[in-house]
Amino acid sequence: MRSVCVVGLGLIGGSVLRAAAAAGRVTWGATASTADAEAARQDGHDVLDLASALDRAHSEDALVVVAVPLPAVEEVLRALPANVRLTDVVSVKGPVADLVRRVAPHARYVGGHPMAGTSSSGWTAGRADLFHDAAWVVTTEDDADRDVLTDVVDLALAAKAHVVPTTATEHDAAVARISHLPHLLAAVLASVGADGGPLALSLAAGSFGDGTRVAGSRPELVRAMCEGNRGALLDAVDDALGRLGAARGSLASTGGLAKTIEAGHAARRALVDKPTLTDLTIDLTAPDAPRTLRDLGARGGRIVALNGTTALALTP
Numbered sequence: 087m088r089s090v091c092v093v094g095l096g097l098i099g100g101s102v103l104r105a106a107a108a109a110g111r112v113t114w115g116a117t118a119s120t121a122d123a124e125a126a127r128q129d130g131h132d133v134l135d136l137a138s139a140l141d142r143a144h145s146e147d148a149l150v151v152v153a154v155p156l157p158a159v160e161e162v163l164r165a166l167p168a169n170v171r172l173t174d175v176v177s178v179k180g181p182v183a184d185l186v187r188r189v190a191p192h193a194r195y196v197g198g199h200p201m202a203g204t205s206s207s208g209w210t211a212g213r214a215d216l217f218h219d220a221a222w223v224v225t226t227e228d229d230a231d232r233d234v235l236t237d238v239v240d241l242a243l244a245a246k247a248h249v250v251p252t253t254a255t256e257h258d259a260a261v262a263r264i265s266h267l268p269h270l271l272a273a274v275l276a277s278v279g280a281d282g283g284p285l286a287l288s289l290a291a292g293s294f295g296d297g298t299r300v301a302g303s304r305p306e307l308v309r310a311m312c313e314g315n316r317g318a319l320l321d322a323v324d325d326a327l328g329r330l331g332a333a334r335g336s337l338a339s340t341g342g343l344a345k346t347i348e349a350g351h352a353a354r355r356a357l358v359d360k361p362t363l364t365d366l367t368i369d370l371t372a373p374d375a376p377r378t379l380r381d382l383g384a385r386g387g388r389i390v391a392l393n394g395t396t397a398l399a400l401t402p
Protein backbone atom coordinates (compact mmCIF):
# COMPACT_ATOMS: atom_id res chain seq x y z
CA MET A 87 0.00 0.00 0.00
CA ARG A 88 1.46 3.32 -1.04
CA SER A 89 2.11 5.96 1.63
CA VAL A 90 0.31 9.28 1.24
CA CYS A 91 1.59 12.80 1.89
CA VAL A 92 -1.16 15.45 1.88
CA VAL A 93 -0.22 19.10 1.42
CA GLY A 94 -3.01 21.35 2.68
CA LEU A 95 -5.09 20.12 5.61
CA GLY A 96 -8.37 21.98 5.17
CA LEU A 97 -11.75 20.34 4.61
CA ILE A 98 -10.70 18.29 1.58
CA GLY A 99 -7.02 17.64 2.36
CA GLY A 100 -7.91 16.86 5.97
CA SER A 101 -10.56 14.42 4.80
CA VAL A 102 -8.14 12.75 2.34
CA LEU A 103 -5.57 12.32 5.12
CA ARG A 104 -8.15 10.87 7.50
CA ALA A 105 -9.61 8.55 4.82
CA ALA A 106 -6.17 7.26 3.76
CA ALA A 107 -5.18 6.70 7.41
CA ALA A 108 -8.47 4.94 8.10
CA ALA A 109 -7.73 2.64 5.13
CA GLY A 110 -4.44 1.64 6.77
CA ARG A 111 -2.02 3.81 4.77
CA VAL A 112 1.03 5.42 6.29
CA THR A 113 0.15 9.12 6.11
CA TRP A 114 1.56 12.52 6.96
CA GLY A 115 0.68 16.06 6.05
CA ALA A 116 1.85 19.64 5.79
CA THR A 117 -0.10 22.87 5.98
CA ALA A 118 0.58 26.59 6.02
CA SER A 119 -2.20 26.99 8.60
CA THR A 120 -1.01 26.80 12.22
CA ALA A 121 -4.56 26.18 13.39
CA ASP A 122 -5.06 23.24 10.98
CA ALA A 123 -1.62 21.82 11.88
CA GLU A 124 -2.35 21.95 15.61
CA ALA A 125 -5.81 20.47 15.22
CA ALA A 126 -4.50 17.63 13.01
CA ARG A 127 -1.70 16.85 15.49
CA GLN A 128 -4.20 16.83 18.33
CA ASP A 129 -6.15 14.22 16.37
CA GLY A 130 -2.98 12.10 16.27
CA HIS A 131 -1.79 12.83 12.72
CA ASP A 132 1.78 13.42 11.68
CA VAL A 133 2.20 17.04 10.47
CA LEU A 134 5.60 18.21 9.18
CA ASP A 135 6.84 21.41 7.61
CA LEU A 136 6.47 21.44 3.82
CA ALA A 137 10.13 20.70 2.99
CA SER A 138 10.35 17.78 5.44
CA ALA A 139 7.00 16.37 4.30
CA LEU A 140 8.10 16.43 0.65
CA ASP A 141 11.57 15.03 1.45
CA ARG A 142 9.93 12.15 3.21
CA ALA A 143 7.57 11.62 0.25
CA HIS A 144 10.62 11.44 -1.99
CA SER A 145 12.53 8.98 0.15
CA GLU A 146 9.49 6.74 0.75
CA ASP A 147 8.22 7.00 -2.87
CA ALA A 148 4.87 8.21 -1.50
CA LEU A 149 1.98 9.75 -3.42
CA VAL A 150 1.86 13.52 -2.82
CA VAL A 151 -1.66 14.95 -2.80
CA VAL A 152 -1.83 18.72 -3.30
CA ALA A 153 -4.93 19.97 -1.49
CA VAL A 154 -4.45 23.72 -1.44
CA PRO A 155 -6.57 26.31 -3.30
CA LEU A 156 -5.49 26.99 -6.90
CA PRO A 157 -3.69 30.29 -6.11
CA ALA A 158 -1.39 28.42 -3.68
CA VAL A 159 -0.58 25.45 -5.94
CA GLU A 160 2.42 26.96 -7.69
CA GLU A 161 4.31 27.51 -4.44
CA VAL A 162 3.86 23.85 -3.49
CA LEU A 163 4.95 22.68 -6.95
CA ARG A 164 8.11 24.78 -6.70
CA ALA A 165 9.05 22.92 -3.52
CA LEU A 166 8.63 19.42 -5.03
CA PRO A 167 11.62 17.08 -5.20
CA ALA A 168 12.32 15.52 -8.62
CA ASN A 169 10.23 12.64 -10.00
CA VAL A 170 7.73 12.61 -7.18
CA ARG A 171 4.38 10.82 -7.61
CA LEU A 172 1.85 13.64 -7.68
CA THR A 173 -1.88 14.21 -7.71
CA ASP A 174 -4.16 17.01 -6.56
CA VAL A 175 -7.75 17.58 -5.49
CA VAL A 176 -8.22 21.07 -6.94
CA SER A 177 -11.60 21.73 -8.55
CA VAL A 178 -10.16 22.74 -11.95
CA LYS A 179 -7.82 20.45 -13.82
CA GLY A 180 -6.57 22.36 -16.90
CA PRO A 181 -4.84 25.17 -14.95
CA VAL A 182 -3.20 22.69 -12.53
CA ALA A 183 -1.91 20.54 -15.41
CA ASP A 184 -0.50 23.70 -17.07
CA LEU A 185 1.23 24.70 -13.83
CA VAL A 186 2.74 21.23 -13.41
CA ARG A 187 4.04 21.31 -16.99
CA ARG A 188 5.55 24.75 -16.41
CA VAL A 189 6.84 24.53 -12.83
CA ALA A 190 7.37 20.83 -12.10
CA PRO A 191 7.67 19.00 -15.46
CA HIS A 192 9.65 16.26 -13.72
CA ALA A 193 6.70 15.31 -11.50
CA ARG A 194 4.82 12.10 -12.26
CA TYR A 195 1.42 13.80 -12.26
CA VAL A 196 -2.12 12.50 -12.65
CA GLY A 197 -4.87 14.99 -11.75
CA GLY A 198 -7.72 14.16 -9.41
CA HIS A 199 -10.87 15.79 -8.09
CA PRO A 200 -13.16 14.25 -5.48
CA MET A 201 -16.68 15.58 -5.96
CA ALA A 202 -17.60 16.08 -2.34
CA GLY A 203 -17.54 18.95 0.10
CA THR A 204 -19.56 21.01 2.52
CA SER A 205 -19.85 24.74 3.01
CA SER A 206 -17.54 24.47 6.06
CA SER A 207 -13.76 24.69 5.88
CA GLY A 208 -10.61 23.81 7.80
CA TRP A 209 -9.26 20.63 9.38
CA THR A 210 -12.05 20.42 11.98
CA ALA A 211 -14.68 20.30 9.20
CA GLY A 212 -13.05 17.24 7.59
CA ARG A 213 -14.29 13.66 7.94
CA ALA A 214 -12.87 10.25 7.01
CA ASP A 215 -16.15 9.37 5.29
CA LEU A 216 -16.53 12.58 3.25
CA PHE A 217 -15.87 10.73 -0.03
CA HIS A 218 -18.03 7.65 0.55
CA ASP A 219 -20.00 7.00 -2.67
CA ALA A 220 -18.71 10.23 -4.21
CA ALA A 221 -17.29 10.53 -7.72
CA TRP A 222 -13.50 11.05 -7.76
CA VAL A 223 -12.30 12.31 -11.13
CA VAL A 224 -8.97 10.99 -12.42
CA THR A 225 -7.53 12.68 -15.50
CA THR A 226 -6.43 10.23 -18.15
CA GLU A 227 -4.41 12.14 -20.72
CA ASP A 228 -2.71 9.87 -23.29
CA ASP A 229 0.68 10.33 -21.63
CA ALA A 230 -0.65 9.62 -18.12
CA ASP A 231 1.87 7.74 -15.96
CA ARG A 232 0.16 4.31 -15.56
CA ASP A 233 1.78 3.66 -12.21
CA VAL A 234 0.58 6.93 -10.71
CA LEU A 235 -2.82 6.49 -12.37
CA THR A 236 -3.10 3.25 -10.43
CA ASP A 237 -1.97 5.01 -7.22
CA VAL A 238 -4.66 7.68 -7.58
CA VAL A 239 -7.41 5.18 -8.42
CA ASP A 240 -6.27 3.15 -5.44
CA LEU A 241 -6.41 6.17 -3.10
CA ALA A 242 -9.89 7.14 -4.31
CA LEU A 243 -11.17 3.59 -3.83
CA ALA A 244 -9.55 3.44 -0.38
CA ALA A 245 -11.60 6.54 0.47
CA LYS A 246 -14.67 4.54 -0.72
CA ALA A 247 -15.29 6.84 -3.68
CA HIS A 248 -15.77 5.60 -7.26
CA VAL A 249 -13.47 6.81 -9.98
CA VAL A 250 -14.66 8.72 -13.04
CA PRO A 251 -11.95 8.91 -15.70
CA THR A 252 -11.87 11.86 -18.10
CA THR A 253 -9.60 14.54 -19.55
CA ALA A 254 -8.81 17.87 -17.90
CA THR A 255 -10.71 19.79 -20.59
CA GLU A 256 -13.83 17.67 -20.36
CA HIS A 257 -13.69 17.78 -16.58
CA ASP A 258 -13.47 21.57 -16.52
CA ALA A 259 -16.40 21.97 -18.93
CA ALA A 260 -18.50 19.55 -16.86
CA VAL A 261 -17.77 21.04 -13.43
CA ALA A 262 -18.44 24.54 -14.77
CA ARG A 263 -22.03 23.36 -15.24
CA ILE A 264 -22.58 21.19 -12.18
CA SER A 265 -20.41 22.90 -9.55
CA HIS A 266 -19.08 26.33 -10.44
CA LEU A 267 -22.30 27.67 -11.98
CA PRO A 268 -24.33 26.40 -8.99
CA HIS A 269 -21.96 28.28 -6.66
CA LEU A 270 -22.42 31.45 -8.67
CA LEU A 271 -26.20 31.00 -8.88
CA ALA A 272 -26.35 30.35 -5.13
CA ALA A 273 -24.56 33.65 -4.50
CA VAL A 274 -26.96 35.49 -6.79
CA LEU A 275 -30.01 33.77 -5.34
CA ALA A 276 -28.92 34.50 -1.75
CA SER A 277 -28.56 38.20 -2.60
CA VAL A 278 -31.91 38.35 -4.41
CA GLY A 279 -33.62 36.73 -1.43
CA ALA A 280 -31.91 38.95 1.14
CA ASP A 281 -32.92 42.02 -0.83
CA GLY A 282 -36.53 40.94 -0.25
CA GLY A 283 -36.00 42.24 3.31
CA PRO A 284 -36.56 40.74 6.76
CA LEU A 285 -40.00 39.33 5.90
CA ALA A 286 -38.65 37.36 2.91
CA LEU A 287 -35.76 35.95 4.96
CA SER A 288 -38.04 35.05 7.88
CA LEU A 289 -40.15 32.98 5.46
CA ALA A 290 -37.20 31.24 3.78
CA ALA A 291 -37.70 27.47 3.84
CA GLY A 292 -36.51 24.43 1.89
CA SER A 293 -36.13 25.78 -1.64
CA PHE A 294 -34.21 28.88 -0.59
CA GLY A 295 -32.10 26.92 1.88
CA ASP A 296 -31.20 24.20 -0.65
CA GLY A 297 -30.55 26.64 -3.46
CA THR A 298 -28.28 28.89 -1.38
CA ARG A 299 -26.46 26.33 0.81
CA VAL A 300 -23.12 26.63 -0.94
CA ALA A 301 -23.25 30.44 -0.73
CA GLY A 302 -22.17 29.77 2.88
CA SER A 303 -18.76 28.50 1.65
CA ARG A 304 -15.67 30.63 2.24
CA PRO A 305 -15.87 33.39 -0.41
CA GLU A 306 -12.17 33.30 -1.32
CA LEU A 307 -12.39 29.55 -2.04
CA VAL A 308 -15.44 29.97 -4.27
CA ARG A 309 -13.78 32.87 -6.03
CA ALA A 310 -10.59 30.88 -6.68
CA MET A 311 -12.67 27.97 -8.00
CA CYS A 312 -14.77 30.12 -10.36
CA GLU A 313 -11.94 32.34 -11.59
CA GLY A 314 -9.75 29.29 -12.14
CA ASN A 315 -12.32 27.96 -14.62
CA ARG A 316 -13.22 31.29 -16.21
CA GLY A 317 -13.60 30.17 -19.85
CA ALA A 318 -15.83 27.15 -19.23
CA LEU A 319 -17.78 29.00 -16.55
CA LEU A 320 -18.51 31.91 -18.90
CA ASP A 321 -19.98 29.40 -21.38
CA ALA A 322 -22.15 27.90 -18.64
CA VAL A 323 -23.26 31.36 -17.44
CA ASP A 324 -24.21 32.29 -21.03
CA ASP A 325 -26.23 29.09 -21.34
CA ALA A 326 -28.01 29.81 -18.05
CA LEU A 327 -28.69 33.43 -18.99
CA GLY A 328 -30.12 32.31 -22.33
CA ARG A 329 -32.49 29.89 -20.63
CA LEU A 330 -33.43 32.40 -17.95
CA GLY A 331 -34.07 34.98 -20.66
CA ALA A 332 -36.29 32.53 -22.54
CA ALA A 333 -38.16 31.67 -19.35
CA ARG A 334 -38.64 35.36 -18.61
CA GLY A 335 -39.89 35.91 -22.15
CA SER A 336 -42.51 33.19 -21.94
CA LEU A 337 -43.59 34.27 -18.46
CA ALA A 338 -44.03 37.86 -19.60
CA SER A 339 -45.68 37.20 -22.96
CA THR A 340 -47.77 34.06 -22.70
CA GLY A 341 -47.64 33.47 -18.96
CA GLY A 342 -46.55 29.92 -19.85
CA LEU A 343 -43.46 28.47 -18.24
CA ALA A 344 -44.24 24.86 -19.06
CA LYS A 345 -41.26 24.23 -21.36
CA THR A 346 -38.61 25.49 -18.91
CA ILE A 347 -40.09 23.74 -15.91
CA GLU A 348 -40.72 20.44 -17.68
CA ALA A 349 -37.19 20.39 -19.12
CA GLY A 350 -35.75 21.01 -15.65
CA HIS A 351 -37.96 18.32 -14.15
CA ALA A 352 -36.79 15.75 -16.73
CA ALA A 353 -33.14 16.74 -16.20
CA ARG A 354 -33.46 16.33 -12.44
CA ARG A 355 -35.07 12.90 -12.86
CA ALA A 356 -32.19 11.81 -15.08
CA LEU A 357 -29.79 12.81 -12.27
CA VAL A 358 -31.63 10.82 -9.64
CA ASP A 359 -32.36 7.70 -11.75
CA LYS A 360 -29.28 5.50 -11.54
CA PRO A 361 -28.18 3.75 -14.78
CA THR A 362 -27.92 -0.03 -14.88
CA LEU A 363 -24.26 -1.07 -14.62
CA THR A 364 -22.34 -4.10 -15.84
CA ASP A 365 -18.89 -5.44 -14.98
CA LEU A 366 -15.93 -4.78 -17.22
CA THR A 367 -12.24 -5.50 -16.77
CA ILE A 368 -9.61 -3.03 -17.93
CA ASP A 369 -5.85 -3.47 -17.88
CA LEU A 370 -4.56 -0.14 -16.58
CA THR A 371 -1.08 -0.90 -17.92
CA ALA A 372 -2.25 -1.46 -21.52
CA PRO A 373 -1.09 1.17 -24.05
CA ASP A 374 -4.66 2.20 -24.85
CA ALA A 375 -5.78 2.25 -21.18
CA PRO A 376 -6.20 6.06 -20.93
CA ARG A 377 -8.43 6.14 -24.00
CA THR A 378 -10.45 3.13 -22.86
CA LEU A 379 -10.94 4.74 -19.46
CA ARG A 380 -11.97 8.07 -20.98
CA ASP A 381 -14.54 6.33 -23.18
CA LEU A 382 -15.86 4.64 -20.08
CA GLY A 383 -16.16 7.96 -18.23
CA ALA A 384 -17.86 9.64 -21.19
CA ARG A 385 -20.53 6.94 -21.14
CA GLY A 386 -21.19 7.52 -17.45
CA GLY A 387 -19.12 4.50 -16.36
CA ARG A 388 -16.92 4.43 -13.30
CA ILE A 389 -14.20 2.35 -11.66
CA VAL A 390 -15.36 0.71 -8.48
CA ALA A 391 -12.59 -1.81 -7.78
CA LEU A 392 -8.93 -2.46 -8.51
CA ASN A 393 -7.34 -5.86 -8.72
CA GLY A 394 -3.60 -5.74 -9.21
CA THR A 395 -3.10 -3.93 -12.50
CA THR A 396 -6.69 -4.32 -13.59
CA ALA A 397 -9.66 -2.17 -12.82
CA LEU A 398 -13.05 -3.73 -12.45
CA ALA A 399 -15.23 -1.07 -13.92
CA LEU A 400 -18.95 -0.73 -14.23
CA THR A 401 -20.41 0.86 -17.30
CA PRO A 402 -24.00 1.58 -18.30
Ligand SMILES: O=C(O)C(=O)C[C@]1(C(=O)O)C=C[C@@H](O)C=C1
Binds near residue numbers: 203265300
Ligand atom coordinates in the same frame (compact mmCIF):
# COMPACT_ATOMS: atom_id res chain seq x y z
O1 LIG B 1 -21.36 20.19 -1.35
C1 LIG B 1 -20.72 21.23 -1.33
O2 LIG B 1 -20.80 22.02 -0.40
C2 LIG B 1 -19.82 21.55 -2.42
O3 LIG B 1 -19.71 22.69 -2.76
C3 LIG B 1 -19.04 20.47 -3.04
C4 LIG B 1 -18.57 20.71 -4.45
C5 LIG B 1 -19.79 20.89 -5.36
O4 LIG B 1 -20.64 20.01 -5.37
O5 LIG B 1 -19.88 21.89 -6.04
C6 LIG B 1 -17.71 21.89 -4.49
C7 LIG B 1 -16.43 21.88 -4.85
C8 LIG B 1 -15.68 20.61 -5.01
O6 LIG B 1 -14.63 20.80 -5.82
C9 LIG B 1 -16.56 19.50 -5.30
C10 LIG B 1 -17.84 19.51 -4.89
